[in-house]
Amino acid sequence: MAGSTSSEAAPVDGRTLRDVCGMFVTGVTVITSGEDGDAEGTTVNSFTSVSLDPPLVLFCLHKESRLRAVVDASRKFVVNFLQGQQEGLARAFAGKGTAEIRDVATHPSVTGVPVLSDALAFLSCRLVDEFDGGDHTVFIGEVVELGVPRQHQEPLVFFRGWLGALDEELRGVPSIVDG
Template sequence: MEARALREVCGRYPTGVAVITCLGSEDEEPVGVTVNSFTSVSLDPALVLFCVHRESRALAAVRASGAFAVNILASDQAGLCRAFARRDTAGFSGLPHEPARTGSPVFGDALAFLDCELHSMFPGGDHVIIIGEVVDLGLLREGQPLTFFRSAHPRLEVLA
């Protein structure tokens, strides 16, 4: 299977966009990574998952901290999405954020957040599947979600 063909076909499936954040090591600032592989797994217990490349800094940080937050982005946060999508991701200085119950950063201007403790991890090819148990959550503001479709961020049409 060619990676390019797989990416092209999967790019036809629209997703939401989130930034996964967690504490860095003692002498480092927090770590964040943009994902569109986020989904709920179970309501009881409350479990969610995301996938991250096995060489990602975020993977090492989640392992070390044992926790992460899912920041669900709004349609006006494409810049934030891109900033945390690069291998050399953005820093947190100048970004409005507060620690969640686990200490993981939550962006104050995200649509919503889920604060999670690490539940389990599974190999998934060149990625790792990370499952977290939700220990806190919240709606932060109203607005449209940031979407991802064919390498772009189209706006959703809202039906009244």
């Protein structure tokens, strides 16, 4: 039919989606799981809180992530929020041949999973559920312990492939909360 328009959108290219999502500023975490000599960690920025009552959070891991099997086996994990000066640590845990937990200062959470001792804050969680998310798995955990050992530090943020601390001007801005 001449002059008709299609309501079908073109397929979304994965690289373009990644670039557009990179425009959203996120915090940077290292998720740790396992105990003792079997603990692993990986850098993740796909983290969010889900619910305050019960206290639930989620993060996503690529299905081929080495941490996926560790989380599935241990059924617990720690979300370590990195501080602005921990870019090197974020990069060290980001690749396939990454840093070892034993090479970083840690202490055990109440679940036995290592907490990165120099992290800005942490949430220790028990795995509640997991869902298929395409090439990722979405993990939901109940927070059983939390802490903010580096309360007066800036967080490490990710934007357009860039890692760094927040601009100092933002520290005095009051928070916006709308439930």
